[in-house]
Amino acid sequence: MKKTDRQMRVTPKIWIGLLIAVGYLCIVIPIQKLSGVSYEDFGASADNLLRSAIASMAAGAVALIIVASLLGWWRSALFDNTQQRLNYKWLLISPLIMLIGIFVNFSSTNFSQFDGKFIFILIVFGLLVGFCEELTIRGLLLTSLRSRLSEGWVCIFSSIIFGLIHGSNILLGQAIPVTLMQVCMAALSGVTFYLVRRFTGSLIWAMLLHGLWDVSVFMTAYNNPDGNGTAGLLSLTADLFSVIFLIIVFRKLKNAKAKQLS
Template structure:
């Protein structure tokens, strides 16, 4: 079977554009969170600190990312692969993460939530849209314009992990942040597998949003002892993803051709 041709876009994807969007999003979030005056370590204190420290930046980031994607004309390559991975069994890793989400939500101390805090925490669901569109969407699209799929996975996932070092600027210690970066790289690999197996970034957005929401929820109040086990199992799933990722990369032909821009309405890149 031949690979379907690329659809026309407004601006031809380039590696530097992908990285520019990524850096722009990180800078925006860091600046807005600093301007909020809420340290990263105090985000979960109240509904107000959560919304000011994280919710507002996610809302603004989501709007600007949507506008940027529309201007570039990259919605389709950012959200959909031309062909799904030939090997489907690696979907086991994302499915296990979905089970861990349910476990997190089951052992959460929901009595510690009030209506305001719960409402503010719902804004965290936007992280699935913003971080996925930034890294495994727009950055990935830019990388596919010039690199093989192995590098596309590695660099987009590395960027996803490294972006969490921004939490150091918010007051989190370097050691715990480095562990967070490592876990994010493992989780990012799981999300990349989910994109390749399903052929769509949408499911990765959903899993990412629910995972972050569940991890934040479990840290509120007094969760059950099982909560500690979830983190360990999550690392095991991440290692499984590192082993399995080669099977969704092998045989992949998602590189974007150089003639995808300017084919519609006379637009030039």
């Protein structure tokens, strides 16, 4: 048995990863619901964001840290070894396009409308959303999916589940058509974040990209409720590139376990 396997206190099973994802939602959704702030008003003020998203994700982060520690899955959740990395530089096209979208969002933001408290809360929000959602889906769930599935299907199923968890925003007052669109976009973005992990060998970079994107979207929405069409188009372009890249490498991924890939 490998050293990394011995460090795991609990053998990964798919049902464990799914239970973690459901359990995370069961923590954050009730807290967000009890805050009295609808999803569409999360970023309307610093206090709204603090009472809803920050409070709920802070509780979720504590739970995830405890679960990951009890399972002994930290290393497998956060890092891929050298043999598991996908060394195709063209995979960086998708995250680079998303980074451009982030730059466009920030460049179109009127920062004078944000005081120091709001900026600080937005930074905390970015760190929490990147940490919580990435650790849940492309960390712990990914580890569990790898116990039975090849990497191609790990990417597909983890991305679909990532999209589906955003469907819970219906419970927070978001319109059904908007939520359905968000589910689809999140699933596509999940492929981008997966490829970031597989190229860099670390989930941390996916956490940072995820957090930056969400913060830029919230800041843009605060200035312009209709959103930034250019950044949205760039994000969609990045997602579509990720899907194309996944199709290209799927033949290699579909029959290979993570430990077999080079």
